[in-house]
Amino acid sequence: MSWLENRYKNKLEAWCKFEPKLQLADIILVHTKGSFIGWSIRKLTRSYWDHVALVFAIPNPKLQFYNYLVIEANRKGLEVHRIQEYLKNFRHYDIGVKRVPGMDLATRERVLAFMLNQVDQPYDLPRILGFVLRSFDLDVLKNFSNLFVDKNDFICSSFTQKAFYEAFPENRKQDVVFREGIFKRKKTKEAFVELLNYVSPGDIGKSDKAKWLYNERR
Amino acid sequence: MLRKKTKKQFSKTTLESESKLSPLERIKGRLPDLMEADLVFIHNKKGLLRRMLRRVTKSYWDHIALVLFPKNKEKGYFYNLIIEAVDPSGIEIHKLNKYLNNPDKYEIGIKRVPNISEQTRQRILAYMLMNVDAPYYKLSFSKFLFASLSKEYNEEFLGRQRYSCSGFVQKAFYEAAGWAEREHFIFREDFLSPMELQEITTPGDIAKSDKSEWIYNKH
Numbered sequence: 344m345s346w347l348e349n350r351y352k353n354k355l356e357a358w359c360k361f362e363p364k365l366q367l368a369d370i371i372l373v374h375t376k377g378s379f380i381g382w383s384i385r386k387l388t389r390s391y392w393d394h395v396a397l398v399f400a401i402p403n404p405k406l407q408f409y410n411y412l413v414i415e416a417n418r419k420g421l422e423v424h425r426i427q428e429y430l431k432n433f434r435h436y437d438i439g440v441k442r443v444p445g446m447d448l449a450t451r452e453r454v455l456a457f458m459l460n461q462v463d464q465p466y467d468l469p470r471i472l473g474f475v476l477r478s479f480d481l482d483v484l485k486n487f488s489n490l491f492v493d494k495n496d497f498i499c500s501s502f503t504q505k506a507f508y509e510a511f512p513e514n515r516k517q518d519v520v521f522r523e524g525i526f527k528r529k530k531t532k533e534a535f536v537e538l539l540n541y542v543s544p545g546d547i548g549k550s551d552k553a554k555w556l557y558n559e560r561r
Numbered sequence: 562m563l564r565k566k567t568k569k570q571f572s573k574t575t576l577e578s579e580s581k582l583s584p585l586e587r588i589k590g591r592l593p594d595l596m597e598a599d600l601v602f603i604h605n606k607k608g609l610l611r612r613m614l615r616r617v618t619k620s621y622w623d624h625i626a627l628v629l630f631p632k633n634k635e636k637g638y639f640y641n642l643i644i645e646a647v648d649p650s651g652i653e654i655h656k657l658n659k660y661l662n663n664p665d666k667y668e669i670g671i672k673r674v675p676n677i678s679e680q681t682r683q684r685i686l687a688y689m690l691m692n693v694d695a696p697y698y699k700l701s702f703s704k705f706l707f708a709s710l711s712k713e714y715n716e717e718f719l720g721r722q723r724y725s726c727s728g729f730v731q732k733a734f735y736e737a738a739g740w741a742e743r744e745h746f747i748f749r750e751d752f753l754s755p756m757e758l759q760e761i762t763t764p765g766d767i768a769k770s771d772k773s774e775w776i777y778n779k780h
């Protein structure tokens with residue numbers, strides 16, 4: 344067995360030990376290897392992560408259900424997939440797991456309900472261009488970037504952010520704002536729109552509002 | 562004056578409830594409240610392959626899906642979600658609105674299998690979710706063309722062709738049922754083993770079967 348194959352085997356073994364600890368609404372962060380868009384997102388957001396998904400279903404032996412499913416916004420829209428999509432090929436993906444602490448079952452179910460209501464929602468690809476424009480330190484370009492954002496559509500991280508924000512009660516919403524400093528000055532509607540529009544997988548990876556459970560990287 | 566007002570209010574309420582209906586419901590009537598594992602039949606108005614499939618299977622329907630999560634405002638589910646085998650990606654979850662919002666392209670009918678215990682219904686759900694991302698068997702255009710032209714080939718073909726959508730539905734019911742009730746969930750009437758029948762059951766077989774009852778748009 345080559346050094347590389349051995350490395351992937353060890354990774355898979357580590358994952359298999361961790362997997363039973365997964366819970367509904369856990370956050371799966373993804374590093375996509377060999378993808379230009381993935382690489383661009385990582386560069387622009389200065390993070391190891393370029394994609395995010397949420398755990399949608401976990402095994403229930405009583406019902407003979409043994410799979411882990413994730414829900415994610417990919418370029419086809421909002422879809423449900425097996426987690427094996429990422430695990431079967433560690434050559435193409437690396438994954439990490441975070442969890443928002445202090446969530447009871449009712450809150451987890453509200454996160455799930457939000458996810459279900461968004462199935463088939465289209466992916467907002469032009470928003471990536473908005474990210475590019477915002478990465479320049481010029482106010483003109485930052486304002487111009489809003490033109491590329493469709494408020495009704497999502498990218499992976501804005502969907503995740505909104506799912507938690509909507510699911511949490513009013514007095515705890517601040518506990519799930521993953522983009523740091525966004526409500527620092529004032530909690531305005533504009534700040535909220537800014538949060539949903541420009542929260543990135545990197546923001547979720549770096550945020551202290553969710554705790555690392557597996558493969559911590561920023 | 563009062564009568565005028567009441568009439569105005571009534572027409573306003575009717576208009577409001579009408580506007581909540583999907584385009585297909587405005588034509589075919591309001592959908593009943595759906596339950597998990599209800600059978601959703603689809604008639605695809607566009608596409609030659611779909612037309613041939615209906616001709617070969619002698620049915621009005623050419624595709625089938627299952628209700629996965631019905632609308633439930635208490636749980637915060639505002640849409641009916643279905644699960645279906647679609648070409649080319651395989652088994653996927655979608656909103657039923659996909660079909661309701663496009664009456665020029667689709668028509669749907671709904672059946673329900675009666676007397677399913679809650680436990681069996683939950684196992685059907687689990688089976689459906691277990692198979693998310695399972696691959697799709699591609700339908701061969703040329704084979705369907707031959708089958709629609711030749712009666713002899715048609716019979717042979719119907720005994721062999723696998724259907725991802727209806728096969729998945731048949732398997733979900735068969736696998737989820739207990740030993741004692743399995744025979745009530747075999748939709749195709751034929752002298753074949755249950756294993757064979759699971760693969761070759763067509764959407765038409767399930768539509769024609771008396772093991773389930775029509776609750777919307779019977780054909």
